[in-house]
Amino acid sequence: MNAHAVDVVVIGAGAAGMMCAAIAGQRGRRVLLIEHHHAVGEKIRISGGGRCNFTNVNAGPANYLSQNPDFCRSALARYTPRDFIALVDRHRIAWHEKKLGQLFCDGSATAIVDLLRAECERGRVEWRQPCPVDGVTHEGGAFVVATPQGPVRAPSLVVATGGLSVPKIGATPFGYRLAAQFGLPVVPPRPALVPLAFAPDVLARFGDLAGVSLDAEVACGGARFREHLLLTHRGLSGPAILQVSSYWDGRSPLSIDTLPGVDAAAWLVAGRGGPAQLHNLLATRLPRRFAQAWCDAHDVARPVRELPERRVREIAAGLHRWQVLPSGTLGWNKAEVTLGGVDTRSLSSKTLMANAVRGLHFVGEVVDVTGWLGGYNFQWAWASGHAAGTAV
Ligand SMILES: Cc1cc2nc3c(=O)[nH]c(=O)nc-3n(C[C@H](O)[C@H](O)[C@H](O)COP(=O)(O)OP(=O)(O)OC[C@H]3O[C@@H](n4cnc5c(N)ncnc54)[C@H](O)[C@@H]3O)c2cc1C
Secondary structure (H helix, E strand, C coil): CEECCCCEEEEEECCHHHHHHHHHHHHCCCCECCCCCCCHHHHHHHHHHHHEEEEEEECCHHEEEEECCCCCCCHHHCHHHHHHHHHHHCCCCCEEECCCCCEHHHCCCCCHHHHHHHHHHHHCCCCCCCCCCEEEEEEEEEEECCCCCCCEEHHHECCCCCCCCCHCCCCHHHHHHHHHHCCCCCEEEEEEEECCCCCCHHHHHHHHHHHEEEEEEEEEEEEEEEEEEEEECCEECHHHHHHHHHCCCCCEEEEECCCCCHHHHHHHHHHHCCCEEEHHCCCCCCCCHHHHHHHHCCCCCCHHHCCCCCHHHHHHHHHHHCEEEEEECCCCCCCCCEEEEEEEHEEECCCCCCCCCCCEEHHHEEEEECCCCCCCCHHHHHHHHHHHHHCC
């Protein structure tokens, strides 16, 4: 069969793929976008609790993890949060800042999917969807993408198939396999921005506290985040935990300050002057159920004044440095993103093209660039999609 000829094939109609296709199409390139799932932009639709935290005004290289931390610098500098906000404004999508520079739609996240579809339409992007990719070959300087609807031939191929989280809405390891096929190294992918599981002994003590949340500062692997921490029926979640999960090495304990900004030793030692039970005193600054469980777990459920000062100081130190060794993460179904991916040392930071394979680009989460929680991952998708879209 004769292959359908275009300038650019983009595989994956998520955030980065649609952005890249729209930009390339609006530059006059003939673009074909292939998506295997029955819906496009599914992660956008479910993101941010249905309101899509579409960027973060503070996004900068320091908010990303990668084996090659400077790689994201160029693309982020050339397509900034301001650029995406201007696009959102052009489409008259109402938005607000929630906290910490995080921007959300006032209404449904589907407005962002509609925006990307409309931008693709402006660029006359052609679609094949739902349509699987059967294979890719490289012949005479062009890529031939085999699909059940016939082969497509293009000098440029952009792989935007995302990471491995939430497989039920379309995630596949396609991008990593294609990278390997073309000899590009892949940093082993693992779940990130993911809840963590308690080991059985800790679960026995704290597993009943599902739903309790506290303001905490959680440290791990050189990173430290002060945000909410949520206890669940399996372990720990909430923004503070999701953030440090990306830095967790699978072996070291997390250090949790349950009373950040409080001098717990001074406060509790002063409490020895009164008749209060320790858990009641703790409950004035911590959730009551957590205070009770903490005292039970440490066998200190009694009046504070009955505890020697040395013991009270130990308890204060323990509340500032609760050491928790998770037994694991809750895995791909619960992870928001993937750590690792196509090794950036084999890509151009300007064009996202493979140094060794002319015309082959990787954008978005399939690349070894992983953002913090808070709109940073979409900003990488927009910026990397834009970088490749202006280069193909
Ligand atoms: C529950 C949840 C909430 C999130 N909330 C936020 C948030 O509020 N803010 C934020 O910044 N980030 C958020 N993220 C992360 C964000 O969604 C991703 O980082 C972002 O979508 C990555 O964009 P991408 O285009 O690289 O990949 P994706 O958006 O995952 O798109 C990849 C596309 O490729 C398709 N595909 C995969 N394999 C193939 C194949 N073999 N053939 C053809 N197509 C294929 C997929 O179906 C998909 O459409 C969230 C993630 C999850 C899971």
